[in-house]
Amino acid sequence: MTLKVYEVTREGTVRVVRPEAEVVPVAVVDHTAAFPDCQCPQHRSEGTDAAYRVFVEHTARCATCRAGAPCATAAHLCRAWRETRR
Numbered sequence: 001m002t003l004k005v006y007e008v009t010r011e012g013t014v015r016v017v018r019p020e021a022e023v024v025p026v027a028v029v030d031h032t033a034a035f036p037d038c039q040c041p042q043h044r045s046e047g048t049d050a051a052y053r054v055f056v057e058h059t060a061r062c063a064t065c066r067a068g069a070p071c072a073t074a075a076h077l078c079r080a081w082r083e084t085r086r
């Protein structure tokens with residue numbers, strides 16, 4: 001089996017990202033590695049929802065955030081929310 005990776009622009013220009021090469025197919029496919037966890041409301045964890053709500057509520061109430069200025073608390077809460085999504 002061979003594998004070649006290329007990009008095609010809207011104009012039809014082809015750019016080879018990785019030239020054609022022989023590859024050995026895997027015997028067992030790890031499906032969990034293929035896609036990140038679903039983030040739809042039905043499947044995302046409670047922790048993600050809660051952390052997101054805390055972040056959004058802060059940005060709605062904080063004077064610094066409402067003024068559009070950099071806010072250390074918002075940055076911290078946003079980071080905490082991102083951590084829950086991993």
Ligand SMILES: [Zn+2]
Nearest residue numbers: 062065071074
């Ligand atoms: Zn803030």
